[in-house]
Amino acid sequence: MEYKNLKNYFKNLSIDNKNLKRDITFLIKDLPEDISSYQKTKLKKQLKELIQGTPLAYVMGYTEFLNCKIFVSSKTLIPRPETELLCDMVLNNIKTSQERPKILDLCSGSGCVGVAIQKATNLSVDAVEISDDAIKIIKKNIKQNGVKIKVIKSDMFEKVAKKYDLIISNPPYIKKADIKTLDNSVKDFEPHLALDGGDDGLKFYRIIANEATNHLTKNGKIALEIGYNQAKQIKKLLEKNFKDIKIVKDYFKLDRFIFATRR
Ligand SMILES: C[S@@+](CC[C@H](N)C(=O)[O-])C[C@H]1O[C@@H](n2cnc3c(N)ncnc32)[C@H](O)[C@@H]1O
Numbered sequence: 001m002e003y004k005n006l007k008n009y010f011k012n013l014s015i016d017n018k019n020l021k022r023d024i025t026f027l028i029k030d031l032p033e034d035i036s037s038y039q040k041t042k043l044k045k046q047l048k049e050l051i052q053g054t055p056l057a058y059v060m061g062y063t064e065f066l067n068c069k070i071f072v073s074s075k076t077l078i079p080r081p082e083t084e085l086l087c088d089m090v091l092n093n094i095k096t097s098q099e100r101p102k103i104l105d106l107c108s109g110s111g112c113v114g115v116a117i118q119k120a121t122n123l124s125v126d127a128v129e130i131s132d133d134a135i136k137i138i139k140k141n142i143k144q145n146g147v148k149i150k151v152i153k154s155d156m157f158e159k160v161a162k163k164y165d166l167i168i169s170n171p172p173y174i175k176k177a178d179i180k181t182l183d184n185s186v187k188d189f190e191p192h193l194a195l196d197g198g199d200d201g202l203k204f205y206r207i208i209a210n211e212a213t214n215h216l217t218k219n220g221k222i223a224l225e226i227g228y229n230q231a232k233q234i235k236k237l238l239e240k241n242f243k244d245i246k247i248v249k250d251y252f253k254l255d256r257f258i259f260a261t262r263r
Helices: 003-011 018-029 037-051 056-060 081-095 112-121 132-145 176-181 203-215 231-238
Strands: 062-065 068-071 103-106 125-129 149-153 164-169 216-225 242-249 255-262
Touching: 018 037, 018 056, 037 056, 056 062, 062 112, 068 112, 068 132, 081 112, 081 164, 081 216, 081 255, 103 112, 112 125, 112 132, 112 149, 112 164, 125 132, 132 149, 164 203, 203 216, 203 231, 231 242, 231 255
Parallel strands: 103 125, 103 164, 125 149, 164 216
Antiparallel strands: 062 068, 216 255, 242 255
């Protein structure tokens, strides 16, 4: 089939699923007119994956996050708009302050948070991640975006030696038993290591509440993404070691972020 016909063919496919149609349109929109046979084979494979329910970012191998192209693989979570909002808030704070905070991106995944913040500010940023597969992707994203980030393979703070002025984290926060209730596109495709927050979903916030102070400078701050129904419990966990605890809502008016300062 000629390329133009191929493009029209895919555009006009009688697919009921609006999202799938949108994803197919996105996938084919930037293809060159003189598509090679390699590209045709790749396109067929990608369309098959989309039709089987694979999220677009995994099919394409990348997504956009703030001003960054971020590679993803099946071993990294797909960066979410809420996490972009977290970074936006942090960046606004940095811009309005005279300070040049040293930053740790804890539970870095694809590295989206650290990469976006380093790219926008040129601040000192380290990234912690436990998964070797994710670390490969973080390194690819560092190179792709021309940023400078030290990557530390560590189980939370275990191998973290330095102190930071700001720790940002979007840790796994889904209750283990709830993972099976998530949308298929999440539970069947995204890594459970990135989702599983233990029996009550709070495993990683407990570690942050108890250990982050050892890795924060005086008046050091934390900026966390949280599950929409976890704010009260996480605030309670933080109260012993943190002050000025602020809960902030996301685009859907759900409690989604917590900011706090070390006592
Ligand atoms: C919810 S994902 C967030 C990824 C990325 N920061 C984002 O916002 O898209 C959580 C990440 O924490 C990592 N992780 C899980 N357990 C960890 C641990 N014990 N220590 C460090 N990282 C861990 C997972 O591999 C995953 O990449």
